[in-house]
Amino acid sequence: MAVVDAMLQVLTQQVFTILKEQASFPLDFKDQFELMKTKLDLTKALLADTENLNEKKKVVTANLIQLRDLIYEADNIMTDCLVRDEYEKEGSCTSLTFKKPLFWYQTGKKLKDVNSKLDAMERSLGIHLKYQEQSDHGGKTTQVTKYTVQDYVPSEVIGLEEDLEKLKGWISDTKDKLLRVGIFGMGGLGKTTIAQKLFNDQHVAARYDKMIWVSVSQVSSDRRIMRSMLEQLESHCSVSDEAQMLHKLNELLKGKTCLIVMDDVWKINRGWWNQFFSGLDGAVGKGSCIIITTRKEDVLTSMGVGRSQFHTPKVLTNNDSWLLFSKSAFSSCPDAQFEKVGKEILEKCGGLPLAIKAIASLLASKSYSIVHWNEINKNFHESTADANFTPVMMSLKLSYDELPIHLKQCLLCFSAYPEDSEIQAEQLIHWWVGEGLVQGKGSKTAKELGYCYLSELVTRCLVEAVHRREYDGRVYCCKVHDLVRELIIRIAEEESFGKFDEHGRQEMTGDSRWLGFTSEMNPEIFRKSSKLRALLITSADDHVVFDRHIGSLGSLRVLDFSLTKLAKISTEKLMEWISSLKRLAYLNLSGVVGLKELPKSFRKLRNLQFLVFAGCNELVKIDHITSLRKLVVLDLGSCLLYLPSGIEKLSHLQELSGFNVASNSRSPTGFKFCDLEKLVHLRVLRMSIGKDSEITEKEREVLLKLKKLKVLSIDAQDCEDNNISTMLNIVLPPPSLRELYLRRYHRDTLPKWINPEKLSNLQYICIENADIIDFQTSPKSVDGSVFRWNIEGLRFKVLRNLKLDWKNLEKDMPLLRYADVSDCLNLQNFPRPINNLAIWRRRVD
Structure with a gap:
């Protein structure tokens, strides 16, 4: 729960x-x-x-x-x-x-x-x-996990040969006294199998005086771990005090080369581990190694494993998957019809060795019945409930059970998306925050924390990152593996969040809380859906139909139309129905392409915090949103020429996208550049500036007053007017700025404030489709010292006039570790060919 x-x-x-x-x-x-x-x-x-x-x-x-x-x-x-x-x-x-x-x-x-x-x-x-x-406590014996040497049954390892050779290379080439190696990934990926194979390899074993295997698992007691190690080193050990046990371990390993495997580590007592490693470092002989397998990347970091010694096994290739499957499912060469069905089933295993072994074991018992094979193929999701599949589902269930509560609730939300969906991270996070599943903490906003939560789910291998920003790993698009989704929908159904058919498709009930609505569903289901809190339209076509019953969803907090195009719907009626949802916190109208104006009744949505219009290109009037004082994110895309007066009243606004800077004379009653200074909580600002824009000398410090602004994006709208550079030169940015984006800027020189003295906290810069000839070098201060950039990542795209020596740039940006460069043909000494796209990363030794 x-x-x-x-x-x-x-x-x-x-x-x-x-x-x-x-x-x-x-x-x-x-x-x-x-x-x-x-x-x-x-x-x-x-x-x-x-x-x-x-x-x-x-x-x-x-x-x-x-x-x-x-x-x-x-x-x-x-x-x-x-x-x-x-x-x-x-x-x-x-x-x-x-x-x-x-x-x-x-x-x-x-x-x-x-x-x-x-x-x-x-x-x-x-x-x-x-x-x-x-x-x-009624006389039952409490079961205590025993830590013993891993029982290993030699077997052929399929599809992991490259993994083994890579890790053998690390072990044999190490010059460290105690090499720390980490193997991490989701359950069923083959982490323990690889460690077992290394542990039992005769060439590996020949390097060490002592070999120790500890199955740590979830109940990781420091005392039990040490007891297991001591029992493997000395048959009779009477030491019980923890300090004495640690001393005894160091004594028994003193001067000896050893290989220690810590298998399936979930969490650590950092103080104890630091003491343990400190003792080992001082005791063991040179060339010793400790291998840690885990489902959590941060465990490896906490245990001092360097990133260069991180290894994540890949899923098996189709050929290796079939080879592993065949060895378990068939006792002889398979008949053609069995092979056909077997390969269809195998596709659903996603290359996970544990999943392949489990499904193959079940099919092996039915090797003479093609009818049974076809039934399993048809009802795959239902079949996984069989006890024969507990190794697969239990490994995933353990990963879920170990999650902190805030991540469990976020992961369960994936149940509303159809199988194999690629999910936009921002949509998902808006949902989490809108429903109250994520709340801000300390200096982080709820949305920023949501991105952290998503990254943690990716790190734990329960969510797959489809697209992410390379320099810092921020996830833009994600998905879940079919087996993970099977677990999620099973838990969601147990906890009455939704109901699913035998194919894993969601069915609406009166108790459902979340729904991914598809074109196959009848909107009549909304008549008895008063408990529904999140509704996402997950069909990508324009045949989705709605009626007045959407207005009966009184508990709704989340409503998202971004994945569809409602071209054939009466937007007036739809907006009236939406306006009655007074508890709504997140509304994404991007798919409502015919929307032109918000009705007056829209003012009723006083609980609204996230409002997205990107894609509503016919929208011309949104005056009534100025009453929605709880708005935190307002995303207009590029749909509105000018914002209405009163936007400055949205004092809680943290993110504003699609702000076209207006002219004081052309739009005397609209929202002006100077009004921005009243949005004191703004952290993200995406604005456009063109020939009709106006920024005066009196407004030079407007952005400077936005003390919390972290992200600034400026689109010059392909305008070559000299006034553009004049206006942008006037602007003074806040020193808090972390990310800067400049697009379609057709002047020779950058605005004067784009330099390391003014942007001392800038970590990422992106310049695209610009005519600049030079990039600001490091200026000197009054006393002659040189300011250096603190930029860690950059993107230069279509800067055909840019004349820059990359070696000089590296000197000016000593912290730079990632660069994405394309169509910058005059760039000199770039370490990669740049005819098209070149990615550069600083080498980390």
Whole structure:
């Protein structure tokens, strides 16, 4: 129940905010909020106890599902109160004054009802936990994991030969006293198999005096790890004190070359590991090696493994997959029809050795029945529920179980996307934040933290990065492996977030919380979908149909049309229906291509935080968004010529995209460049400047006042007007700037402020389609010292006039480690051919 725990945290914070800030609420409300906060704190403690149960008993599962429903009900009440408060702050509730007592009465009644149900839930969970505790201590022996030498049955290793040769090379060529090697990747990829093969290789073994294998697994006790090692070095060891055990280990290994394998490490006690490695470094002989296998990349980093000694096994090729499959599934040369079906099944295994072995083992027992093979091929997802598949699914389940709560809830969201979907990271993260699954922490905004969460899921090999920014690894597009999705939809169904058919396709029920809507679905399903919180249109065609029932989705927080083109729909009716979704937090209208104007009713969406119009090229009027004071992200793409006056009132705005700088004379009532200075929380600004734009001398410090601005993108709209360079030279950027993008700038020289003195914190620069001849070298200060760039990554694209010596650039950018260069034919001494695209990375020794 990952999302239950996460929503508890969100709801507790909302209650705290209301108690702290909503002084206008009646006293009776405050009493109920105080009571709710107390009950939520207790429920969080009880929920933490249920996480420790070995098995979720039926009563716990049922209670947790009911608890989640209660939390969502309470979240709706909180949201309604906050939306109401937004109206009152603006003074736009005068027409509703006569309804105010009714609203407070109904809200108070709902709060009391939720608190009463929470009280009953606490009693039920408490009684069950007490019973469970008695059962756990009623004479049953507690099972303790034993750490022993890995039992290894020699077998032919298929498709891992290159991996083995690479790691053998590292081992044989090392000059380190204690080489640390890391093998990481998702479960079933062959990490342990590779380590086993190395451990049992006679040529490898001949190099070492001592060989130790420790199966660490999830229950990693420092004492147990040391005990396992000591038992392999000395048959009778009576030492029990941890300090003495560590001393004994160092004594037994002193001066000896050794190979130690730490298999399946999940988490570490960093203090203990540092002490352990420090002792080993001082004891073992030169040329010793420790190999760590893990599903988590950060484990290797924490254990001091250098990135040059990271190794991730690749999935098997088609040929190697078939070879492995054949050896397990067939006792002799297969019949043609078995081979055909076998290869179709094999495609679904994605090259994962563990998945291939598991499916082949099941098919081997049915080797004389092509009917059974066809059934398994047809019902692959259903077949994986069979006990024969526990090695595959359990390896993935263990990866899921080990995730922290905030990552579990994020991973489950992938269940709403069809199989093999390539998912835009920004869409996914907007969903996470809009529904409250991710919240800002410290100096990081919720969106920035969302990117961190996605990167962590990629690092743990549960999500695959399809496209990412090379210099810092930011994920732009991602997907999940079929087997991972199978696990996700299984858990999502167990926890009543959705229902899926035997082919893994989502089916709508009255209890569904998330839905990926396709053209095959009937919009009538929305009539009984009042609990739905996230709706994503996942069909890429324009045949998706909607009707008035979309307005009945009262609990909806997320609505995304970005993956479709609604060219045949009445946008007026659609917008009226959307306007009734008062709890909506994220709205992406990019696929509503015929949208021209937002209706006045759009002002009702007072809870809206993310609003995306990119792709709405017919849009001309959005005046009513100025009432949406909670907006955090506003993305207009390139659809609007000028922004309306009043955008400066959106004081919480952190990201503004599609801002065309207006002329004071041509658009006297619109949003001007000078109005930007009121958006003090802005972190990302994407703006266009053209021949009709105007930036005056009085506005030179506007950007300088945006102290939190990190990303600035400027599009000069292919304009060659001299005023462009004049205006941009006036601008003074904030020193906080981390990323700068300049596109279609047709002047010989860059704006004067693009230099390392003004942009001392700049880490990434991208210049595309420009006529610049030179790039700013490092200027000298008054005392003669030279300013150097702190840039780590850059992109130069279609800079045909640029005359620059790469060696000089490297001197000016000592921290540069990544460069993407294309169509810069006058660049000198670039270390790669640059006829088309060249990628350069600094060599790390």
